[in-house]
Amino acid sequence: MLKDFLQGKPLGHPLHTMLVHLPIGLFLLSFIFDVASKLIYTPQRSAGFVMPAYYTMSMGVFFALVAAVPGFADYTSIRRDHPARKTATWHMLLNLGVVVLYIVNLAIRQRTHDPFETEVGRTPFVLSIIALAMLSVSGYLGGKMVYDEGVGVGRHRRKKGRTPRETIVTDGTISEGDLGEGDSLRLDINGTIVAVAKVDGTIYAFQDFCTHRFGPLSEGSFEGTNVRCPWHGSCFDMHSGKVVEGPAKTDIRAFAVEVRDGQVRIRVTDEV
């Protein structure tokens, strides 16, 4: 429940990506004030740019910490073998480094209480540059996760059931108990990547990749006997694999499922 809230499901949009606008904007503005303090002469500290740089940086740290919480909730939902998992780990580590640097930076600035100091000192200035450079990289990785790897896209449409934690390598047989109502799994059956879902008591197996831009159908949403791709909303019949709604134009592969004695057997044919 808390996780759903942190992931922005009630909002229909992730919380983390929304909150990060604040620290990114504020840290950059803080640096602009740093530069201004060096370029523009002001007779007094109170009328200068040293204090605004400090204020904006403090507010940036505050919102960075707030944004970290839903960010971590998003992180835990990324499939362990998804390419985005690595991107997310780097994104998180870099951001932790950025926040630590800014906290150190603030501590150094706070110790300087000279009312006539109108220019930001060298050490805090250099620290700002380093932190901002790291932030650019981590922000870029954040964008890569959304736009290249599709993290969080269409996630809110999935009302119930667990999405795959990792790809399970199998010969085509799984235990029925592994699949609760509304759950989906991602299987690697001798090299064929298969999505398996249990909807209204029926188990379906079909290719995991959408035929539009190859979005992960195992993370899609289920409506009756249809699966909807989380990325651009292409809809397929899970039984036949036929396209119900575009943008996809090509049918997906659907596989025969046999349930016997608590075992689910998925038959993958050679024909693609």
Next chain:
Amino acid sequence: MSLFKALLQGKWLGHPLHPALVHLPTGLFPAALLFDVIGRSGDDADVVARCAFWAIAVGLIAAVAAAPTGLADWWEIKSGKPAHRLGLIHASINVVVLALMSTSLYMRWRAGESKASPPTMAFVTNILGNVMLAISAYLGGRMVFDRGVGVARLSKKTWEKIARAGRARLPVE
């Protein structure tokens, strides 16, 4: 022309340029509102006023720079799609946001950039601008996270390779 569009869409960057640029206005306008609120109730009112002034100024510059990149992205969406209409509303509201925030900045500039308390109307336009921004930014987010605008646009080939390796049926070109 197509080269110019590719530049605006962020092909050189490897991901859309518009959502990257909008972090500045979308982050700094709410920050300016917070600074205004803090300035009304606390110490260092002149420092906070200066923070608010420059938050709006830098946000406006970035917003103006972000507009053509957004337009280039919108151009690609087919006119029948829901995201097309969303984009149109998003853009129209953003024009209102720009007008309100510019007014707020102008009033502050007239009164003196770091005057301890900005004029009341500068505060009011800041509030209104932020309300409108919340709506348009939400719509922008919905375009990405609900409609998938820009998603896998540049990584399509990478995913195709992964899908092929996973023995998926691929679209007929």
